[in-house]
Amino acid sequence: MKRFIHKNFLLQTDTARELYHEHAKKQPIIDYHCHLDPAHIAADRKFDNLGQIWLEGDHYKWRAMRTNGIDERYCTGKDTSDWEKFEKWAETVPYTMRNPLYHWTHLELKTAFGVEELLNPESARRIYDTCTEKLRTPEFSARGLMKRYDVEVVCTTDDPADTLEHHIALKNEGFEIKVLPTWRPDKAMAVEKPT
Numbered sequence: 001m002k003r004f005i006h007k008n009f010l011l012q013t014d015t016a017r018e019l020y021h022e023h024a025k026k027q028p029i030i031d032y033h034c035h036l037d038p039a040h041i042a043a044d045r046k047f048d049n050l051g052q053i054w055l056e057g058d059h060y061k062w063r064a065m066r067t068n069g070i071d072e073r074y075c076t077g078k079d080t081s082d083w084e085k086f087e088k089w090a091e092t093v094p095y096t097m098r099n100p101l102y103h104w105t106h107l108e109l110k111t112a113f114g115v116e117e118l119l120n121p122e123s124a125r126r127i128y129d130t131c132t133e134k135l136r137t138p139e140f141s142a143r144g145l146m147k148r149y150d151v152e153v154v155c156t157t158d159d160p161a162d163t164l165e166h167h168i169a170l171k172n173e174g175f176e177i178k179v180l181p182t183w184r185p186d187k188a189m190a191v192e193k194p195t
Helices: 014-022 038-043 050-055 059-067 082-096 100-113 124-135 142-148 165-173
Strands: 029-034 151-158 178-183
Touching: 038 142, 038 151, 038 165, 038 178, 050 059, 050 082, 050 124, 059 082, 059 100, 082 100, 082 124, 100 124, 142 151, 165 178
Parallel strands: 029 151, 151 178
Antiparallel strands: none
């Protein structure tokens, strides 16, 4: 049986395969819009488990979970464990097929962790434990992952009133990957709503 994620995933023509493998794949990552937390990069955060790194702040996953009828406490709640949240995400993943979340989930499992198994309720515990074990190694810290993927620049999404202290600290430290702020105007466009 053909694997879901393979070296030519989404590359359906010879031209696509040549352009990706011979040119694009070798380029560094310059990400002009990311949801990485600059505080995590500055502290070189080491995540305790797959639930933390995937579900702590991913509003796309939360939206899919809510749509799937998952209670809010498994999205943003403080009274549930990382495993319980991850377990609910694993219940949701099969229902995200034909949504980029399905592809992103399995691309991340394959490229970051070497996991080729599809995430679902039956595979959740195995995948969680395998990935959590790897997350405990230095190459899986916030900076370790960025270096591993040959990131050259990331532009974080920031509140207009952000102090940018973490960006400044990273620059002053001489961190070799540029971490640049970008202005996310959501709050400025809704000044009548208190935060």
